[in-house]
Amino acid sequence: MSDLLLARAAALDAADPLAQHRDRFITPEGSDLLSYLDGNSLGRPLEATARLMDEFIRDQWGGRLIRGWTDxxxxxxxxxxxxxxxxxxxxxxxxxxxxxxxxxxxxxxxxxxxxxxxxxxxxxxxxxxxxxxxxxxxxxxxxxxxxxxxxxxxxxxxxxxxxxxxxxxxxxxxxxxxxxxxxxxxxxxxxxxxxxxxxxxxxxxxxxxxxxxxxxxxxxxxxxxxxxxxxxxxxxxxxxxxxxxxxxxxxxxxxxxxxxxxxxxxxxxxxxxxxxxxxxxxxxxxxxxxxxxxxxxxxxxxxxxEAGIEAVRAKSLLLTGYVLEIADAWLAPHGVEVVSPREAERRGGHVTLRRAGFEQFLEPLWDSGVIPDYRRPDGLRIGPAPLSTSFAEVYQGLSVLRDLVEKHR
Structure with a gap:
């Protein structure tokens, strides 16, 4: 099953019309980030944002000063x-x-x-x-x-x-x-x-x-x-x-x-x-x-x-649908419940998984470079952001979660 899910991630990434946007986000050199699954809490920064901030501070704020208000x-x-x-x-x-x-x-x-x-x-x-x-x-x-x-x-x-x-x-x-x-x-x-x-x-x-x-x-x-x-x-x-x-x-x-x-x-x-x-x-x-x-x-x-909100939504549904596939295959046998709607028309951009004791998993997940977030009681939110998250990243992050769940039966 793991091989099939990995192959599905590779196929989905290969067919992703928004894949080129991932390279526009900042990933610090030497970062231990393996899987960022919290785009529904805080989005990642763009390289363009860093450039615009520098230009604004140096040229507009630094150069124009108070005249910027009338600019x-x-x-x-x-x-x-x-x-x-x-x-x-x-x-x-x-x-x-x-x-x-x-x-x-x-x-x-x-x-x-x-x-x-x-x-x-x-x-x-x-x-x-x-x-x-x-x-x-x-x-x-x-x-x-x-x-x-x-x-x-x-x-x-x-x-x-x-x-x-x-x-x-x-x-x-x-x-x-x-x-x-x-x-x-x-x-x-x-x-x-x-x-x-x-x-x-x-x-x-x-x-x-x-x-x-x-x-x-x-x-x-x-x-x-x-x-x-x-x-x-x-x-x-x-x-x-x-x-x-x-x-x-x-x-x-x-x-x-x-x-x-x-x-x-x-x-x-x-x-x-x-x-x-x-x-x-x-x-x-x-x-x-x-x-x-x-x-x-x-x-x-x-x-x-440039991407278009409809294309973003289409990928979002594929991402959260893929999360549901993995949850059913790997996590449900260990008592993990999907709280979120399974019907695409009623599901937003994240999936919440629930199991007693999930709070204790947050620190080891973060230490492993996997970042979801936690909401009481016992809810782990998986929030892949369509413009910055790959299907392989979802696979990697939930693989670490699966290992933790199996270890703490």
């Missing part, structure tokens, strides 16, 4: 937002902005959404969403006398439209879910959940952190109202890279974010008395844009545009 830096949150919207989000121009962290943007958009539905006291969310989403909504609910309606979700199946239909009503202001569940990789039916929410007059908000750059997204066509996502996973923006926010054009005159800073003012450099929100998506800005942290996005959006 175009001030427009980066909008121009990069538009480009991200076109390349990865299915969003027309003028609806996406790069700014702040994911947590701050979730707060800004969720606060704005509930304020835009006065008199409605209910917010719907699920028990297995990422902690930040839940914590932010708990804080907003406490300060605004709102009621949180929790939907209990099975980590293996994720949020279902029928569950939303069972709890939503005319008192619901907002529903917030993840497009791809961070634990299991469950891919939600965004369009159908939006339809159900809109029939009740509620606004919809989606966390795109585990789908942006990995799964095709159609925010405009799906009728999404608000969305937030990070850029350091499949978009390879780097540790702590700024997040992005989407606000549907039709809502931009009525939905106002709560952190009123100078960059969201209609005329930032007038510095006058009283806040007057800028029109359009610029009104989502608050403070000075994180320009240096945006530089890597230029390189990755170039590569993603």
């Amino acid at each position: 175009g830096w001030l427009e980066w949150p909008l121009t990069l937002g538009d480009r991200l919207g076109a390349v990865a989000l299915g969003a027309a121009a003028g609806q996406t902005v790069i700014a702040d962290s994911t947590t701050v943007l979730i707060y800004k958009l969720a606060r704005a959404a509930v304020d835009a539905r006065p008199g409605r006291r209910k917010v719907v969310l699920d028990t297995d969403n990422f902690p930040t989403d839940r914590y932010v909504l708990e804080g907003i609910a406490a300060s605004h006398d709102l009621t949180l309606t929790w939907i209990s979700t099975d980590p293996g199946t994720g949020i279902q439209p029928s569950q939303v239909a069972d709890v939503i009503d005319e008192d619901t202001a907002l529903v917030l879910f993840s497009h791809v569940a961070y634990r299991s990789g469950w891919l939600a039916d965004v369009a159908e959940i939006n339809r159900i929410a809109h029939e009740a007059g509620a606004l919809t908000m989606w966390d795109l952190c585990h789908s942006a750059g990995s799964v095709p997204i159609s925010l405009d066509d799906w009728g999404v109202d608000l969305a937030v996502g990070c850029t350091y996973k499949y978009l390879n923006g780097g540790p702590g890279a700024p997040a992005f926010a989407y606000l549907r054009r039709e809502l931009q005159d009525s939905v106002r974010q709560p952190i009123q800073g100078w960059m969201g003012h209609r005329a930032s450099f007038e510095m006058g008395h009283g806040y007057e929100a800028a029109s359009g998506i610029r009104g989502m800005l608050s403070g000075t844009p994180p320009i240096l942290a945006m530089v890597p996005l230029h390189a990755n959006l170039d590569m993603l545009a």
Whole structure:
């Protein structure tokens, strides 16, 4: 079986139309990295990113200094937002902005959404969403006398439209879910959940952190109202890279974010008395844009545009399908359970494996040059990134995991 799986990896790599992109990523000389399987947590850096960062520091920051703001830096949150919207989000121009962290943007958009539905006291969310989403909504609910309606979700199946239909009503202001569940990789039916929410007059908000750059997204066509996502996973923006926010054009005159800073003012450099929100998506800005942290996005959006999100998704499904093949052949006999969906149409870009005691495997895996990540309870996430991960790399990494599982029966 091992020979067959190895031969399959070789065949898949030989037929991979995205294989040439792997050489664009940085692999330090003498690195002990054998298999990086955590692209769903932190993407690898591009060689082009290193060059752009050096050029920016030396030429733009070092050469232009404060004049860089009038050279175009001030427009980066909008121009990069538009480009991200076109390349990865299915969003027309003028609806996406790069700014702040994911947590701050979730707060800004969720606060704005509930304020835009006065008199409605209910917010719907699920028990297995990422902690930040839940914590932010708990804080907003406490300060605004709102009621949180929790939907209990099975980590293996994720949020279902029928569950939303069972709890939503005319008192619901907002529903917030993840497009791809961070634990299991469950891919939600965004369009159908939006339809159900809109029939009740509620606004919809989606966390795109585990789908942006990995799964095709159609925010405009799906009728999404608000969305937030990070850029350091499949978009390879780097540790702590700024997040992005989407606000549907039709809502931009009525939905106002709560952190009123100078960059969201209609005329930032007038510095006058009283806040007057800028029109359009610029009104989502608050403070000075994180320009240096945006530089890597230029390189990755170039590569993603060249590769095409549909091709990325096709390889992602092959990669995660290959993970399932190996898990069934090597790991299932030793009590390892696949938590993630097996149906391709419901599976995001990673596969979660579960077995009691998996936490103790993390250190020996890392020591062996194999890097997945761990999520409690007992979940090992295998997240191959289509543009940087080969099938042989998946084979090598899961071979080490198999040996550990057999050793610790």
